[in-house]
Amino acid sequence: MTMNRRALLGAGLAAAALPLLRAEAAAPFVGRGAPAWYRFKFGDYEATIISDGALPLGKAEDSFVGARPGEINAMMQSNFLDPANALLEQNALVLNTGRQLILFDTGMGDSMGADSQMFGPTTGRLLRNMRAAGIDPAQIDMVVLSHAHCDHCWALVDASGNRNFPNAQVAVTEADLRYWTDESNIRGPAFMGPFIRGATKNLNAYRDRMVMVQDGREVVPGVTAIAAPGHTVGHTIYAISSGPNVMVYTGDLAHHHILLLRRPLLEFSFDTDPKQSAQTRARALEVFATDKPLLLSYHFPWPGLGRVAKEGEGFAWHQAPMDVTSLG
Numbered sequence: 001m002t003m004n005r006r007a008l009l010g011a012g013l014a015a016a017a018l019p020l021l022r023a024e025a026a027a028p029f030v031g032r033g034a035p036a037w038y039r040f041k042f043g044d045y046e047a048t049i050i051s052d053g054a055l056p057l058g059k060a061e062d063s064f065v066g067a068r069p070g071e072i073n074a075m076m077q078s079n080f081l082d083p084a085n086a087l088l089e090q091n092a093l094v095l096n097t098g099r100q101l102i103l104f105d106t107g108m109g110d111s112m113g114a115d116s117q118m119f120g121p122t123t124g125r126l127l128r129n130m131r132a133a134g135i136d137p138a139q140i141d142m143v144v145l146s147h148a149h150c151d152h153c154w155a156l157v158d159a160s161g162n163r164n165f166p167n168a169q170v171a172v173t174e175a176d177l178r179y180w181t182d183e184s185n186i187r188g189p190a191f192m193g194p195f196i197r198g199a200t201k202n203l204n205a206y207r208d209r210m211v212m213v214q215d216g217r218e219v220v221p222g223v224t225a226i227a228a229p230g231h232t233v234g235h236t237i238y239a240i241s242s243g244p245n246v247m248v249y250t251g252d253l254a255h256h257h258i259l260l261l262r263r264p265l266l267e268f269s270f271d272t273d274p275k276q277s278a279q280t281r282a283r284a285l286e287v288f289a290t291d292k293p294l295l296l297s298y299h300f301p302w303p304g305l306g307r308v309a310k311e312g313e314g315f316a317w318h319q320a321p322m323d324v325t326s327l328g
Contacts (some may be wrong), residue, residue, distance in 0.1 A: 021205075036125070037133035038303040042294075043242025046095050048133050049303040052090035052107025053125040055151060056060070060086035064259045065274075066267045079258050086256065090151055091304035092126055093249055093296055095240065100141040100220055103165070104238065104249050105298060109155025111202055116154060116195045126155055127164060140165045142211070144219055145172040146251025146298070147232040148180035148199040156202040163205055170203070171219045172209040173227075173234030179202060179272075180232070191270070200215070203280065215307070228253055228284060230277025231268070231309065237284070239293075247294040254281055257300045257317040261285065264314055285315050294320065 030056035036051030057063045060083045061072040073083040081087075093104040107126035110116045114126060127137060143165055145153055156170065157163055179185060186192050203210075213219055213236055215227035224239045231252045238249045254260040255268055264282040267274035288295060288308040297304045305320040 175234030
């Protein structure tokens with residue numbers, strides 16, 4: 001008798017000892033879950049993570065490359081994940097410093113019509129979840145972008161080109177602003193055309209209120225930019241400090257909590273420079289494993305909060321508990 005059969009037999013015997021009750025399910029299926037937002041104190045700040053919804057990539061081995069044949073699928077399966085559907089989250093951050101309300105990345109939005117659903121219908125939920133969390137988009141003072149890809153800046157405007165954050169400045173690196181609004185860069189992978197047209201529409205709507213992000217300098221008090229190029233030419237992560245507390249918003253430094261931590265030098269198919277991105281990721285993970293700051297990863301399992309530890313030749317992701325009101 002196998003362990004599974006013994007467990008099932010035990011469950012069956014336990015059930016047989018219970019009285020038989022007749023139950024009928026008359027209630028209809030609800031079909032829609034609760035809005036996805038999570039709020040916590042961070043030092044003197046209040047942080048709210050807002051979900052833009054799940055982002056399915058399809059086959060993992062199509063997006064994560066450079067492994068031995070079968071290795072990607074094996075890593076997925078050994079962690080009870082479906083190798084045919086690499087599912088990412090989209091965890092945007094709203095930071096209330098007491099002086100300003102700052103949004104880190106915007107999600108996919110609906111500004112580009114059918115292209116806004118290039119990854120399926122589960123994205124584009126940031127604005128509704130933000131309102132459900134009690135935050136009016138008009139309250140946002142600054143949108144800080146990690147980079148100018150579709151799932152990070154396409155909700156700056158709506159389908160008609162109107163600003164979704166009418167009172168906000170937009171902080172982005174000059175390198176990403178130039179690259180992703182230059183139509184001469186439409187070459188190579190098929191996604192480049194939509195990515196550049198979408199970035200152009202969304203970023204140009206805020207040209208009169210742009211703030212240029214510079215490596216090592218504060219974007220606003222308490223938020224320092226750290227260059228992390230490779231995923232895009234100007235990809236940037238941000239160190240958020242309040243007193244002794246440090247949280248790093250890592251953007252797209254790593255897209256998957258298993259594949260790109262266990263094997264940080266694997267390459268990702270949406271990287272502008274995959275080899276530079278892998279080197280940037282490996283160096284940053286070494287620092288994070290040593291210094292142990294709280295991390296907020298845009299694409300890791302909801303709500304994306306945790307820490308990194310060294311494990312073998314790579315790293316392990318340790319998700320922070322959600323049953324707390326303060327993290328530091």
